[in-house]
Amino acid sequence: MATMTAAQRREQARLEYDAFIKGCPTNQLLDRLSDKWVSLVVAALAAGPMRYSDLGRKLAGVSPKMLTQTLRSLERDGILTREVTPSVPVRVDYELTPLGHSLSLLLTAVKDWAETHIEQVHEARERYDSVQDV
């Protein structure tokens, strides 16, 4: 039963590579950061703890579903802590952990790179777009 079609072989290569990528810390991190709201939440909390509804207001346009989903995943990853104060009405505070603050430093590095080089990127785009039909 030797034979494997080319398609099957490629499929297997793809699966192996997918597994490799999933196991790669860098890609796990990039996956995380690429979540639309993650960097915004981390940036917002870098300044200090916030309540759920404060975050909801600060990140205008986020739906409760996405906010909760984002916060839960960050809590799971140890980026922030969730503290419930069982008063009436309930109060829930979110705060970055040391790990979260470390991440926010990385985000600052990303931000710095972006701000330093975005102009070059925009220039490159204009150049590229203007040459399309020559």
Add this chain to the structure above:
Amino acid sequence: MATMTAAQRREQARLEYDAFIKGCPTNQLLDRLSDKWVSLVVAALAAGPMRYSDLGRKLAGVSPKMLTQTLRSLERDGILTREVTPSVPVRVDYELTPLGHSLSLLLTAVKDWAETHIEQVHEARERYDSVQDV
């Protein structure tokens, strides 16, 4: 015609915030990096120029469509150059620009953070997951 429903107001806030996010260099950059293949292409090319099919082999499992799409967008952003040698058969080389090398340094910083802290993240996940039903 003063009245705007709550839904309309939120909709507008969302649109404004979306515009803000789209204009934010950091988010533009994160958007870029979050493309599944971008970081892999940049990392591959950091070691030196490569041909199209070399990249296709190195990034096992990438479809020609996605590879081309990724390369084109990076070329447009001035991250890499595309050089066609009109021999037979055709030969196309891709190479990082100085801007691209600069970006690869940032990716190295991301990679370093990931490798340094991924263990803490995994521990946090295990802790979180194991407490789910207590």
Add this chain to the structure above:
DNA sequence: CGGTATCCCTCCTGATACTG
């Protein structure tokens, strides 16, 4: 070799309405 064109299908997003 180095792509382009097409279709499909999945996942994610966000709107909405409801609960403790």
Add this chain to the structure above:
DNA sequence: CAGTATCAGGAGGGATACCG
């Protein structure tokens, strides 16, 4: 206040087949 449950809509990813 701080969420959860449900549903639909659309963008993007990938497989495939074909061109210069």
